[in-house]
Amino acid sequence: MPAILHMQDIEKNFPGVKALRGVTFTIESGEVHALLGENGAGKSTLMKILAGAQGKDAGQIRIDGRDVDIRGPLHARQLGIAIIYQELSILPHLSVAENIFLGRLPRMASMPWIVDWKLCCARARELLKQVGLDIDPLIPASRLKVADQQMVEIAKAVSENAKIVIMDEPTTSLTNREVETLFKTVRRLQERGVSIIYVSHRLAEVKEICDRATVLRDGMKIGTVNVAETTSKDWVKMMVGRDLDQLFPKMPVERGKEALRVEGVSSQKLKNVSFSAYEGEILGIAGLIGSGRSTLARTIFGAEARVAGSVNIGGKEAAIASPLEAISQGIALVPEDRKLQGLVLPMTVRENITLAKLGGISRVGQLNLRRESKVAAEYVQALQISTPHIDQKTINLSGGNQQKVVLAKWLYSDAMILIIDEPTRGIDVGARAEIYGLLQQFVEKGKSVIMISSDLPELIGMSDRIIVMHEGRVTAELAPSQFNEELIMTYASGMSH
């Protein structure tokens, strides 16, 4: 197969970070090529350079055998490169159709300065159907679920007749069924001769959909392998530079007293939810996206109102009406969306880590910056956050490292009950094992963890007990002997046994 894209000796430096150090990367036409590597390895940076969103410091890019100098995002699109960013870049107030055709809305043939909405709608509808979406293209994008927004971005990429489609962690917010649809779209694109660059930390997906894989580590290319001829173990070894012995460091901890009891909690999206969490226990919560898991977490945490029901902590009823009250009662919530709910992006790593416990680094309202630096450095070390220094703004960190900063913030907050919504979204395999290790240590101290996750192996590997939710209700509570993916999915999709 001919090489459609050749990136040669690409280098990129940020203040304090060599993000890419001479990466050479070749894509053949019609292949699905995985780009793998730890958090901060440089995957997104390489892709942003290709998509014209960032300049490179050195190196050449050749497309279809011709040297090109990509001048900007628009130019990249003209060259046939489409990108779906790691963080959604949809414009919420515009309609779906406008999002798809942004900057190139179809015009009337007779009056080219007037947008042809009819044509626009028809074409949008057709594109949406191709990615398995049956929606009205005129509704605002904000009304769509995150997963559907993702699909809209894919439709947009398809519509551009791109030769190369980059997908940077496209599945982090998709359910299994949506992943299926995505894969169908990927295969259809592939049949049309489109090449796809697929960035992901989910190795099972890579196995399923990709032809070849290139691994980056610390800004360098480690190698390119054929997916069929290698195993995910080999890739992990290339990614982290060693064998990874055990992903789930689960050790049984003796279950202690009841730490949290939720009784009959109801709200707009929750229907009479009751469950308990115990000291020394990791309680998993399974369910499809939209089943109310995150709402439940936010309601317990006082971030959303509840209409009825009670929350008991340590046997006493806790009147929690705000996150502040929840925190003072020893509850922490690692929210699902790190950019909107987790981080203050223009603030530094140090300032974000201590934000939920300013009392720990201050006296009578005066900050002790030296103390704060020490705390931050400790957590950066413990969670292996890859950042040039603790005073880096979090907006400059890679996605996975941002997630670790949010986690650090809540580990520092001294919570007794840690609610964690998608703990490893966008986190690499090596760091994943470390986060599981931290959760394990957390419960070994007699504290409790409530873990919401869409990653079933993770839920099964780490939980002591799993409750399953469907449309705002708890539909099952499973003991370890009942842990299996099919059973969980049955309850999660509302089919009763």
Place this chain on the structure above:
Amino acid sequence: MNQRENHAKGGPADRLSAPAGAFHLMGRFGDQLVPAIFLIALVITLSLVSPNFLSVGNFLDIARVVSIIGIMAVGMTIVILTGGIDLSVGSTFALASVVAASLIPGSFSDAPRILAFVLPVPFAILAGLLVGAAVGFINGFIIAKSRVEPFIVTLATMAFVRGLTYLFTGGFPTIFRPMPPLFEWFGQGYVLGLPTPTIFFALVVLIGVWITRRTTFGRSIYAIGGNEEASRLSGIKVQSIKIRAYTLMGALAALSGIILASRVGAAQPTAGLTYELDVIAGVVIGGTSLLGGRGSIMSTVLGVFILGVISNGLNIAGVPTYYQYVVKGLLLISAVGFDSYLRKMQRI
């Protein structure tokens, strides 16, 4: 675990291409770099153009003139850092100054007196400051509780408070026959050869820097402006912090107003008209983002001096006031444009 650590040491650590210390400094002062260079360039240009510009006397003059706006700009920086804005500062400035002035022994106005009594000077000043703080508190309270845009809320209080000022004074200025020495010192005195307004400005800046950099209140201000939802979920008392920020703003506007009343020997109900423009311009030209969360008091000090130096230079060159407005407006537009350009560069 151990292996991973070793690997990490050989990995990310050796990707640091320069000592972290240098970046630390860059990060801390990087924000001030652009306005600082601009200010220096401006001073050099003006001193080449006009020989009168470069003198200690003229610089002291600039420092004194910018103090009135500068004191308010410190408060405005804090408000803008939270993601808000306060358009009512000019009105608060006037109300506080007429209230304080009318309480001062020896004050006189053609209007039928509303406050028939006087207080010792320090208490009269304190009363003025409290009036300013009260206006700020009301602003903050409405903004925090109602979630109406700060722009709208303070536009309303701007009109409302100006109206109160006219009602209170009947439209007449308050003058002094004679002015008590202590009050005279407040705006016209000198300390160590520096005019008192400049001293007050310097003190307010020092306290402002301390608040924003060294207190949990200051940290919360940046956090709220940077991401209000994340701050709330981190247990920051968003409403209370906002109320405190606007209250502080009100008190500082009052302080400015009272200083000016002392300097010019009269409290005018029309004082402070359009000051909100100068104050906000100082903040924005310094580089503090109107979206909140980014900027600093020191940037604002630079911004205020940039404005002061420009209008001083234009005055020396004999440029009429009307043109000065045009220049100020252009500068403000460029600063806002530059800010959004920087954000665009940073985003993706």
